[in-house]
Amino acid sequence: MTTALPRPAPAGAPVPPRRRRRRPLRSAAAVVVFVFCTFPVYWMFSTALKPAGDIQTDEPKLVPFSWTFDHFRTAMAADGFWLFWRNSLLLTVGAVLLALVVALAAAFAVARMRWRGRRQFLLMVFAAQMAPWESLIIPIYIMYRDTDLLDRLPALTLVYFMITLPFTIVVLRNFLATVPPELEEAAQVDGCTRLGAFRRVIFPLLAPGLMATSLFGFITAWNEFAYANFLIINNQDARTLPVWLTSFQNTFGTDWGATMAASTLFAIPALLIFLLLQRQVTSGFASGAVKG
Amino acid sequence: MSVIGQRPRPAAKTGGAPPARGDEPAPRRRARGSGWWPYLLIAPTVLGTAALLLVPLLRGLLISVQDFKLRELVNGDAKFVGLDNYGTLLGDPRFWEVVRRTFLFMAVNVVLIVGVGTLVALLIERLGRFGRTAVLSGLVLAWGMPVVAATTVFQWMFHSEYGVVNWALTSLGFDSFDRYAWFANGTAAFAIVVFLVVWQSVPFAAITLYAGLTTVPRELHEAARLDGASAFQTFRTITFPMLRPLFMLVICLEVIWTFRAFVQIWVITQGGPGDATTILPVYAVQTALSAQRYDLGTAASMITVLLMSSVLVIYFRQLYRQEAEL
Numbered sequence: 001m002t003t004a005l006p007r008p009a010p011a012g013a014p015v016p017p018r019r020r021r022r023r024p025l026r027s028a029a030a031v032v033v034f035v036f037c038t039f040p041v042y043w044m045f046s047t048a049l050k051p052a053g054d055i056q057t058d059e060p061k062l063v064p065f066s067w068t069f070d071h072f073r074t075a076m077a078a079d080g081f082w083l084f085w086r087n088s089l090l091l092t093v094g095a096v097l098l099a100l101v102v103a104l105a106a107a108f109a110v111a112r113m114r115w116r117g118r119r120q121f122l123l124m125v126f127a128a129q130m131a132p133w134e135s136l137i138i139p140i141y142i143m144y145r146d147t148d149l150l151d152r153l154p155a156l157t158l159v160y161f162m163i164t165l166p167f168t169i170v171v172l173r174n175f176l177a178t179v180p181p182e183l184e185e186a187a188q189v190d191g192c193t194r195l196g197a198f199r200r201v202i203f204p205l206l207a208p209g210l211m212a213t214s215l216f217g218f219i220t221a222w223n224e225f226a227y228a229n230f231l232i233i234n235n236q237d238a239r240t241l242p243v244w245l246t247s248f249q250n251t252f253g254t255d256w257g258a259t260m261a262a263s264t265l266f267a268i269p270a271l272l273i274f275l276l277l278q279r280q281v282t283s284g285f286a287s288g289a290v291k292g
Numbered sequence: 293m294s295v296i297g298q299r300p301r302p303a304a305k306t307g308g309a310p311p312a313r314g315d316e317p318a319p320r321r322r323a324r325g326s327g328w329w330p331y332l333l334i335a336p337t338v339l340g341t342a343a344l345l346l347v348p349l350l351r352g353l354l355i356s357v358q359d360f361k362l363r364e365l366v367n368g369d370a371k372f373v374g375l376d377n378y379g380t381l382l383g384d385p386r387f388w389e390v391v392r393r394t395f396l397f398m399a400v401n402v403v404l405i406v407g408v409g410t411l412v413a414l415l416i417e418r419l420g421r422f423g424r425t426a427v428l429s430g431l432v433l434a435w436g437m438p439v440v441a442a443t444t445v446f447q448w449m450f451h452s453e454y455g456v457v458n459w460a461l462t463s464l465g466f467d468s469f470d471r472y473a474w475f476a477n478g479t480a481a482f483a484i485v486v487f488l489v490v491w492q493s494v495p496f497a498a499i500t501l502y503a504g505l506t507t508v509p510r511e512l513h514e515a516a517r518l519d520g521a522s523a524f525q526t527f528r529t530i531t532f533p534m535l536r537p538l539f540m541l542v543i544c545l546e547v548i549w550t551f552r553a554f555v556q557i558w559v560i561t562q563g564g565p566g567d568a569t570t571i572l573p574v575y576a577v578q579t580a581l582s583a584q585r586y587d588l589g590t591a592a593s594m595i596t597v598l599l600m601s602s603v604l605v606i607y608f609r610q611l612y613r614q615e616a617e618l
Contacts, residue, residue, distance in 0.1 A: 026415065026418055026419060026423075027423065029415050030415060030419055030423045030426065030427050033412055033415065033427055033430065033431075034426055034427055034430040036491070037427075037430035037431055037433060037434040037491075037495070038430045038433055038434070040434070040437070040442060040445045040446065040449060040491070041433050041434065041437055041445075043445060043448070043449060043456060044441065044445045044448075047448065055454065056453075056454045057454070058454075058459070059459065060454070060456045060459050102336040102337055102340065103337070105333040105334070105336065105337075106333060106334045106336075106337040108333060109329070109330040109333035109334050110334075113329065113330045113333075115330040115331070118330070121334055121337075121338075123608075124338075124341060125337070126608065126611060127604065127608075128341050128345055130548055130600075130604055130607065131345055132548075132551065132593075132596060132597050132600050134551050134552060134554045134573040134596075135352070135551075135573060135576065135593035135594070135596045135597050135600075136345075136348045136349065136352065136593070137576075137577060137593075138352065138355070138576065138577070138580045138581075138586060138589050138590050138593060139348040139349070139351040139352035139355060139590065139593075140344075140348045141581075142351065142355065142365070142586065143347070143348060143351055145365075158344060159344065161340065161344075162340055162341070162344040162345060165337065165340060165341075169337065219436070219438075222438065223438040223439055223440065225439065225440050225555045225558075225559070226554060226555055226558070229558075230577070230581070242438070242439075242440040245440050245441070245444065246440060246444070246559050249444055249447075256448050256451070256454070259444060259448070260444070260445070260448060263440075263441040263444045263445060264441075266438060266440070266441050267437055267438050267441040270436050270437070270438050271433065271436045271437065273436065274432050274433070274435060274436025275429070275432060275433065275436065278428070278429065278432050
């Protein structure tokens with residue numbers, strides 16, 4: 001663990017020298033935190049790029065001097081890689097779009113209208129956000145089995161939609177709250193219908209919020225493993241990337257280069273989104289208080 | 293969700309809460325918003341929640357009071373057995389062992405996550421521009437790493453023969469780690485799962501707490517320093533009390549998210565070796581799908597839900613203090 005973090009300095013020392021003395025300590029701590037955070041990611045990338053001979057040695061090479069793309073080729077040529085990639089993408093995009101449309105309507109009702117039951121509805125959304133999904137696998141499995149929905153991608157889409165929906169509502173509601181209602185009213189005065197005012201005035205202003213929430217939803221659905229693993233059983237062609245990744249590792253148990261290349265291919269979209277949206281990631285979610 | 297049924301507490305009652313926000317401006321558009329529009333707009337959300345959250349929950353409750361094994365799964369017509377399944381579970385020492393381990397797992401994780409997260413947040417606040425950007429990027433990178441990908445990487449890093457961790461430990465002189473099989477030893481496997489969960493969760497805690505730290509007025513810290521307070525005293529008497537609600541939120545969320553460690557455990561060890569990494573959600577799935585005791589597994593899930601909703605109650609009380617205009 002990160003044991004090298006700075007301990008509070010003992011009391012009593014005069015202030016200025018203490019502060020100056022602690023600067024190197026701080027930098028050292030920062031380096032330790034940075035290395036701890038990034039090393040596993042780096043190790044995945046670098047293993048994927050190393051020639052097989054450099055991977056299984058008694059002395060791991062921390063910096064890959066010779067590179068190869070062989071492992072990526074192995075991973076991509078593996079059975080069904082593109083199929084599972086497509087499955088994951090369809091599932092995720094379907095769930096996110098569905099959640100966006102449904103959440104936009106609900107967020108608008110909550111942020112812009114007063115009605116009886118509004119508080120109770122919001123309470124339900126907050127509760128759903130914390131839903132114990134890990135504990136509902138068995139009932140959902142049985143329900144889906146009874147209705148012949150097992151082994152089907154659309155059924156999985158529905159679960160992912162529900163997992164991402166509450167978070168999307170909460171964040172969109174916060175974004176809507178920052179758009180002054182006067183803008184909308186002005187448009188209506190100018191002869192727009194309520195829907196027209198929404199489409200022409202609010203929607204463009206909401207674009208960043210929609211982007212941020214859909215990317216969060218994308219990551220949640222892209223990464224989901226438990227439901228994909230237990231609801232897709234017989235129809236192996238309907239598997240998703242995370243499930244494929246774990247089975248890939250079992251099949252090619254000794255080929256760590258290919259396994260790390262497969263992990264890299266799977267992780268890249270999520271990593272890119274997080275890095276590109278660093279600012280939104282670090283500020284936007286605080287209001288919605290949900291991890292990706 | 294026992295919480296849904298409760299009537300929300302009036303937000304105004306939060307006497308000791310931080311800065312009182314003025315009352316909500318009178319809703320000007322009360323007249324316009326009424327009608328059936330809002331109900332139409334929330335209908336899909338309500339339907340979705342009912343169908344995919346409420347119904348499974350009720351179905352789970354139902355199964356947990358039935359005799360539901362493989363035969364009943366195939367033929368239907370399950371008999372009601374009252375609380376027998378719960379009785380069986382509560383009378384099973386293995387179940388209690390799992391409950392004890394779940395709490396231990398939760399406690400260790402949450403203490404480490406919040407502790408390390410706080411230290412990292414304090415560190416980020418004190419860093420210069422460059423260091424801050426670098427550490428924040430590192431945190432975001434760890435945070436964005438998909439759970440399954442991170443899990444495979446940890447398996448590789450802790451590989452007994454070619455793992456980089458064993459190599460590093462051996463090079464540092466800990467010769468006992470030469471070809472040490474981490475996943476064969478219960479305590480070691482447990483430690484790795486904890487390490488993995490902490491590694492994935494610290495970014496959220498650290499960044500959230502750092503965002504909170506930036507809202508603490510600098511003058512307060514300077515005043516404390518002039519009065520001769522140590523860094524620790526300043527934190528204990530100024531920073532922590534001001535951020536107490538935020539700490540409570542982070543702790544509640546991390547407790548609930550600890551159950552999401554299901555995936556990491558399932559992929560790495562499936563609860564093994566022996567039972568060393570079996571926590572409640574893993575136990576439930578093992579019992580239901582491997583042993584085909586759907587009734588017992590579901591009963592264990594319902595107990596999990598009950599435990600989690602008690603955390604939820606605390607979470608909601610905290611949320612009320614934060615969200616004035618809920």
